Amino acid sequence: MRHFEMDKLKARGGSVGQSKFHDSAVKQVCGSAKYVDDNPEPAGCLHAYPVLAPITRGVVKSIDTRKAEALAGVVRIFTASDVPGKLDIGPVFPGDILLTDNEIQYHNQPVLLVVAKSYDVARRAARMVEIECRSSEAVLDIKTAVEQQNWVRPPHSLQRGDAEAAIANAAHTLSGELHVGGQEHFYLEGQVAMTAPNEDGGMSVYCSTQHPTEVQHLVAKVLKQPFHFVTVETRRMGGAFGGKETQAAPWACLAALATYHLGCAVKLRLARADDFRLTGKRHPFYNHYRVGFNDDGLVEGVHIEVNGFCGYSPDLSDAIVDRAMFHADNAYYYPAAKIIGNRCKTNTMSHTAFRGFGGPQGMIVAELIMDDIAAALGKDPLDVRKANLYQPGRDVTPYHQTVEQHVMGDMIAQLERDADYRQRRAAIKQHNSNSPFIKKGLSMTPVKFGISFTVQHLNQAGALVHVYSDGSIHLNHGGTEMGQGLNTKVAQIVAHAFGVDFETVGITATRTDKVPNTSPTAASSGTDLNGMAALNAANTIKQRLVDFIAEYFGVEAESVEFNNNQVTYDNGQISFAELANLAYMKRISLSSTGYYATPKIHYDREKAEGRPFFYYAHGVALSEVEVDVLTGENTVTRVDILHDVGSSINPALDVGQIEGAFIQGMGWLTTEDLQWNDDGKLASFGPATYKIPAIGDTPAEFNVSLYDSANPETSVFRSKAVGEPPFMLCFSVWSAIRDAVSSITDYRYLPSIDTPATPERVLNAVNVSKAWLAKQTSNAEPESTHV
Template sequence: MRSLIEINKTNLSDTNLRSVGLGGVGRSKKHESAEKHVSGEAIYIDDRPELRGQLHAAIGQSSVAHANIKSMDLSAVSAAEGVIAVITVDNVPGHTDIGPVFPGDPVLAIGKVEYVGQPIFAVAATSHDLANRAVKLAKIEYEELEAVLSVKDALAKQSFVRPPYSMKRGDSETAIANAEHQLSGEIKVGGQEHFYLEGQISSAEPTEEGGMLVFSSSQHPSEVQKLVAEVLDIPLNIVVVDTRRMGGGFGGKETQAAPWACIAALLANESKRPVKLKLNRSDDMCMTGKRHPFENDYTVGFDSKGQIKGININVNGNCGYSPDLSDAIVDRAMFHSDNAYYLDQATVTGNRCKLNTVSHTAYRGFGGPQGMMTIEMVMDDIARHLGKDPLEIRKINLYGTEDRNETHYHQKVEHNKISELIASLEQSSDYRVRRESINLFNRENTILKKGIALTPVKFGISFTVQHLNQAGALVHVYTDGTIHLNHGGTEMGQGLFTKVAQIVAEEFQVDVDTVGVSATRTDKVPNTSPTAASSGTDLNGKAAQAAAKIIKQRLIEFACEKYNVNQDEVIFAESQVHVGVERFSFAEFVQQAYMGRVGLSATGFYKTPKIHYDRATGKGRPFFYYSTGAAVSEVLIDTLTGEYKLLRTDILHDVGHSLNPAIDIGQIEGAFIQGMGWLTTEELVWNEQGRLLSNNPATYKIPAISDAPADFRVNLVPDDPNREQTIYNSKAVGEPPFMLGISVWSALKDAISSVSDHRLSPALDTPATPERVLWAVESMKASELN
């Protein structure tokens, strides 16, 4: 049995030798901060030295799910030891609503609370502990209102944060009715806590002219800048937001980093002193949104081969109390309700349910995983109904030829190689042999049962909101030949800074170690998009390349003029510049260019081409391209306890021409484990009063190393460049592998189904905890007796 290190060495053996110049695009290079991460030298916001007079903030939270605030006495809070400032919404000079897209998110409660944990007031004190003690002294009287705490209740009351929406192609009702077979089913898909290692934190420092310098652990510094400016009622040009790195984000810091930056800035403005706001872990878990829980259902018609003829799917997202990003998240769940399968006659409806819980938000996959779960359940259910291997049903329904390559939102699935990818993985993982071996094992064992599943993923790459698909970058070349790079993307551990540095080095054909990347700052690259939607490298890499090309062309033109040569005689290679018969080091030539008054700084800009979507007609091309992959997972369950173990996982993923195979494989491994955790161990629990009970590491279980498969095999599709003109023909890798965790859930269902000799398809809501697995096994046994 091979270790993960051995596996990665195997995967990277070919690509380590492949390099396009010293820049190393296509070659493995460690994360630019890897040594700092390991040694503890990496500077996060909480590591910054305290400034003179710095204060610490804490939040006064609602203790009820839905109520009018009848009275609020903060006198004891103001008088508490160390307290310098106390603010409510009445102390906000500007905008009070900080909703990222639609209104509904007050920075501090306005006469009413809508979830347990909602910020009502904030305190700045001389220490973190004193601030947190002070907020507990508030005396608040509530007039409680009826709370909506379930999706079922929200649907019954038509409680929505945004109107329902449908995508439709053909006449699904007629197609279902006329099909040989019909099935229906439903599933509850649990949410997920982001559990970033670095919690939400911001630090705000008043500057001259009434401005504010904000250090924010945010995936979207430009949005933080805008909202801080709006709540303070000051122009954007005197607000600067700086983000060097985050200790993880996963979407939880896309919009929901902004409230803490705004509150820190409000307190800094009130006290005229620097303020740091750092949420304790339990407060963070109670006050910030999760992956949206969904409750989905379907009705499908299919033929005797298992091919779908018509389908209706409803995806019902638990959005919490406000819109946040839920409109787009439920849209993406609808877009991805097909996953990798052709749905000829289809109607997909999405409901954005309003509940009195924290407002749920972006999370890796952005609704796509919740949408895919339904169609993967459909594949398993059809297979059990027809007595076939689920893989056979999946393969027969894949997107394919010209008459089966259009989605239910009318985008063509171009350059589609998912069938070949699955066939390759089926062979390399010995799926057929293992399936027979598992069937034999299950016949011979009455207590322990094995299951196996191969599931694909087809994930659209682009922001579904068109204007976000843009990026800028700033490149300086200094006279010693070193390069400074800044772009709009944020680094949260995913290796974005490393990849973009490789791209700039590649353009100049210099060693990547000569390229320095600085903190993402709103005064260097303005009006940036969030680092999300798996588009960080696609967008910022192209922008940085554009800036580098501008400078490079200036250098070429200078060389032609100075040395009287043609442009094709100027060659950049191996940290040198060849000009006709002359040869200079890159640093020497840059010094010459400086003396020749050549501009050695440039900005670059990129916008994604081809994408558009008309929401009114439900037609368009919301995605520039699709990223694809597949996983085979094998599990062992104990039918007496519901306990289980993941024995082996094989992954084959397409990243186009990989910019950095080591980082890409690391992203695939991490995404798979995180997806597996979402579907197996990570359970969010609210009580009947709307209070989150799973609010700390003791009550919420993320996967440990012992939960990873003992045999873990991850491979990239052999270099197959993206047919679209992405940066060096690569493909995004951040989110798509997350959905490969579905293979574990499907394998668990396969093992449970073996109790009925695969005649029945078990209902298995997620997370599929051992309790739920046991209940499903018992249900199988009861059905067999009947």
């Protein structure tokens, strides 16, 4: 079989490496892109809405549905006893309950399901159900959960060398802690599903989900049916960010339950406030560290503990805390390390996947350590970071994977030069010495992010490619489109493989009856997995065509080339469309499935070592901020980013992902403040109480460049994942805010600032810094220190 090229790229049509519009861009701008709630409702479609628990923890004593049932338009109210199959829909481990009729584990947990003739009636009736409960004490504080060893899954740890001895023998030691806030996904399209019986006795599910296969499996298990009973379709989502990886399943299962019993279509759409209350967020974390280092700021040993605020059930928390542990080193080599990860059970909704999947919450510890070491030694933080980078000979992670690509030093040097880091830092120090109220801060932080699902079996994908007799191409794959441009990239890959124009490829909705047993579109692996599966399908067809040309025209197979909508061979040429028709007439199969499984990856959990990641993506960001020391308000004034996407398949989409991820991360670290009341109710359940970045928060100067470096691993056309890695570039904003506040004490004291660094927290850090300065002023010899 002929080996088709994987590297980039000579001009051949197909547009790989070119900037192409997102396939839905024009439809979205014109308002014609269809989402689940936009699709026409079948005749007789009913609407469902959950009845929510009125307490945070306890048991149900009685339920009175009479008022709700008397409301005109109410068709039926379902209970847990109406579920024919499984009530527990935990995606990996048990614990996620579809409807509870006894134990309540978080405020607003679904208890019943109301089905009515309209959405408004269903919501009104759900609020009319009276539930009497007996309350018990809830666990809402992560420190309490740690003290009680209240876990949703057992702790796990990583170790290289003797961390305790290394810390004890180091010239300098420090310790610190940090509360890391969670984050609401705030997707534009909320959770929604519509289910309907089909004429073959099965069920169709239209769902806004990142994981159609999981929805298929869970709906089937809830209904006690084989998987083929359920077909799930997802054309596009209006955003997801991890919030529709597992969190979309309950609403599809509940709608399907009603369809199963009533024999008609049922739609369930959560109101935005209830979407906030009922769905998991990015995990808040409570982290602390001890570190030993030498006079140059070189780390000699670390002990890190990361504690994930998981909520009432496991959901995906085991893997999320694992990834936090795997990334507690970020881009830095720890000669000796002990990293512990706890999965803390609390009485809130179960927290879940969010862009970065725990990586950001672990990685921020590494940046905290670097800044604290620099402050303790009076060094420039960038110099401390550069000294601790992975490099040849210092290249083994705490989980024993060898870092094989060393581009970070070059990337930092390039951005340091191009963005005038040294000159700007000197100018900022001069500004701060003359500006009593507006302090500026500057910080450059790197990102090294591992690419692969840490659950090994998820690293696989399938695709389906048809070439029609007119030369047009049908593409279907197991990934889902949530706005990131996955469909566009995969279409570019297929078009490139056949050497035809991008417009030749038609993209269709993800369906479980076209590509089965798919993995979620998550872990930044959508293009890596589905693009490679689609390429393999295309290459299978392409090989058949090459063999056919060689036999039909009597030429050598090696002479056949697919370029710019033409197929050339020794002393001849035929258009791709003509070839497709000729092959069809000669009974050559023009359809193929494709499959791909990521190579090399493995992880031995018992030994806590292996290679969980196929490769690493890298990035560097330099952020400049201004802080008003009278109010604590802060503004990001300039950002410079250099990011490694390998050989870019679509530079415009990649830059868009980098910009969007950075701003989303900036929001997580500065404005997005999740708050629960003392009784366990979520207080920040809408845009009035939860602030995501707006256009006015975008840095006035925002420079993004792509680093010129092909992926050394055999990824699809040597590209690299781009969905999650640039999110962590936001650490430069948080570090710059700390840097600005530190200028109050002439950089002799670095305050602790939990995230998000809201004006209140920043102002508190300002006041603490001023108090430290006042105290030191009264002493003869001020000390350099930090919190």
